[in-house]
Amino acid sequence: MSEPEDTPTTPTGGRRSAVRRVVSPTAVIAVLLPLLTVGALSLVRPDEQPEQVARAAEQVEPSRTDLVCPPGEGKDPLDLAAAAGSGGEAATRVPDEDESTPVELRQDAVTEVDEQDTVLVRGTGELAAELIGARSREEGLASTECVLPRPDYFFTGVGAGANHSSTIELANPDQGPAVADVTVWTSNGPVDVPTLRGVTVPGGTSESLDLSQVVPRRGELAVEVVVSRGRLGATVVDEIPEIGREARVAGWLPASPEPTTDQLLLGLVGGEGEDTLVLSNPGTDEARVELRVVTEDASFVPEGLEEVRVRGGSVETVTLSTTVRDQVREGAIGLQVTSTGPVTSTLRTVVDGDLVHAQPVSPTEAATTALVPSGNAHVVLGRAGGAGVAEVAAYDADGKRLRKDKVELTDGSGAVVDLPKGTALVRVTPRRTEVAASVVVKGNGATVVPLRPLVRFGLVPDVRPGLPE
Template sequence: MIRLLSDSRIRLAVCLLALAVLAGLGVVTQAKDPSTRAEGVEEPTRTVVNRTALACPVPGAGVKLQNWVNAVAPTLPAGTPTAAGEEAPLSIAPLASTGNPVGSVLVRGRIASTAKTAKLDPLAIQGTGPLAAGTAATSTTTATDGVNRGMASVTCQTPGSDFWFVGASAAPGRRDVLVLTNLDSINAEVSVTVYAGSGPLDAPNARGVVVPARGTAEIYLGQVAPGQRDLALRVVSSGGRVAPALRDNAMNGKTPAGVDWINPSAAPAEKVVVPGLAPGGGVRILTLLNPTDLQATAALTVNGPNGPFKPAGLATVQIPAGSVKVLRLDKALHGDASAVTIDSDQPITASARMTDASVTEFATIGATESLSGPGYLVLPPHDQPAVLQVTAPGETAGVRFELRDAANKVIQARSLDVVGGATNLITFKPQTRPTYLMVEQLKGALHAGVTLMPAAEPKEDDVPQVAAWPLTTSLVFRAQLGAEPDVRAALR
């Protein structure tokens, strides 16, 4: 070997070979960042959804209570592809893996309903195949007495990792509870940032909360923010996915003053729209959250049936850094169905709380993102007309809607233009069975919600039905970028 290495030509060949090996190793150990887009692919491709998972929450214990879930794999617009394969049913079942299904979505377009029950088990809607695309569901509870008297109805939530809620409270007379649901087979860890009128709160009990696999965890706001009147939450999962829901029980002294779920709000932005402020009497409260480190200056525009206007005395508001601000709007709205557009110099988000005329029931609706495709909503049976409120906050926009019954028959359908800055109302008659609604944006920016209010002169034994459901773009497609393999993964 020594003689071989003494040959200058052999030594040169060995050195060149060593350099080549080192260069190759450098390519592997210091690989360039992978391309997240396949060559020639400039925009995300759309992949048809073939799997669905929705969490349907239930309220706390009560008396004379009935809870049920209505779900549908809706009829999709003509030409919309669906996943390949047979139409395997979507199951509606308790969270435990050993729980027997209590219902199934069997065919596209027909509403599946669970039996009304006093059991308070959260349910999951799950399945794969062609029925998954666009699946929508609503969890509804009614009670004739006690702390849950009235109607609490909320759309079932797709799990995720980042959510915002605005309009909560831990003041006397409020009992707000954040319910975290984990549909997956591994634990999730969640941290909640709590904002108040005085700024962000130190809430160690709301950090690092473990949500067990196929289970739930609850955070009582009265324990993490005792006495705080106006609150907003950011819910972030650092491991696993969760489906959060914020339950709100209100009391007027010792008298129940309603129960409902506070709908999530869109992520903070410099322009947000809160749709679906119901017509009629009662209180209308707008809650604004500025989660940034700078004071925000926000301009409010009311989008009413006759067009936009600036509310007197409320056209411009200052929201301190990291704080929540509350405004009363009922006088400015004059009982009209409306939306509110907020333009701010800092990212903010918002929600609106509305009560019936007797202030014995309420509903809350959060800021929504503009519709970018069809949105589907399952409506439970209702004794009073439900109102679809569609708002075009900018230029004139076009919208198409269809209301279908439980057997998929079209009850009402129409295409119309919404004048820029205005809110259009479409009224749906009372229904004794569940129905489902499709709202599709045809042009321009659109925000929409459905509201339900009790009769102006209800009967003495009527249970007040107050609800607000936002319309959001349903999960029919997922954006997917082409990608090259990441060779670094093998070295981790």
């Protein structure tokens, strides 16, 4: 019987012939398809992205301004003004109260508000760029400006002991809650205070932090208030309690500018008393600080005044009573603080039972304004940025201009300009130069009031999708 045709036969001779293999079409596709895909993609050119040009934040005029004014005692007046503008209507409100009270403000006129609690002030429209305020005290002369809420505050020279204590006032002008963290530095370094972390202030309310109760310590302290959520206005009430025959002394400690390596404490008060310079170094490295006395036409290091070393994260105190008083009698107008690392500084003076604070003031080309409490006042100009003129204009409480002086300035120079009796508002306008300015007021005590430029615009960042990393 013959074999079927499809039956394979085995070759003879001991050798095997190669078996013919058939390639599957699926395998061909599996190999070629990725190669074809890669090749096709290599031929595709995506649209070129236009070059992203970095643009600065846009300047816009503010449409609303909120001020936080510290509490007073007894009959401490709160003054509000529309500086260098047409005026308008502002609204004041006390924390924990829902209703607000309208206040009509006129250009360069000063309006008094009868309220001793913390006061929240809101200006809208054109008034938003003109609103200023200050709390003052006639008995034991003192004054402090109302603050714009901001994310970071430094206070140098606060106390938390039996012979010097300070209270931090936090006020929330918005409806939602705000949260702040308070850091405390001593001469030995930072202090860990859990109760000062995550301090929550509900919307429209205020919170008081008595440091002598929260973190009792001897010596001078410095604190930083960082607002991590919402907005807060932070102010400090400073007090030296009655000790023996010494009467109680109280006032407001102004916030220090951000730490820097060059500061001008402008406005020195003469007379008998005690001058204490408090330096704070919030960094980690040691800072070496040089102190120079500033006059109207020069600055110099007094004989015997040595360099001060401030360790990182600590506070250093320097007693300057003899040095400063001698130089004030010879015409000194300020104290220049130059350091190798960023520091903060405050000069605290006790004069005739009154507490006075001088804080750094920066030169500026913009017009600066301040509310002036009752007393004998003069404007101190310092650190001019070159040859130019400074116009000093004084206004009474009704907005009437009492006098206008023009002061010639040269590079680094300063001047002292007496203000007429009844001055309630003063404005310094530099021409072709920049200059720093403070007001020194003497009466039943003394106070130093810095002049600040108005907030004429805010910044809106340039935000666009798809910016390259």
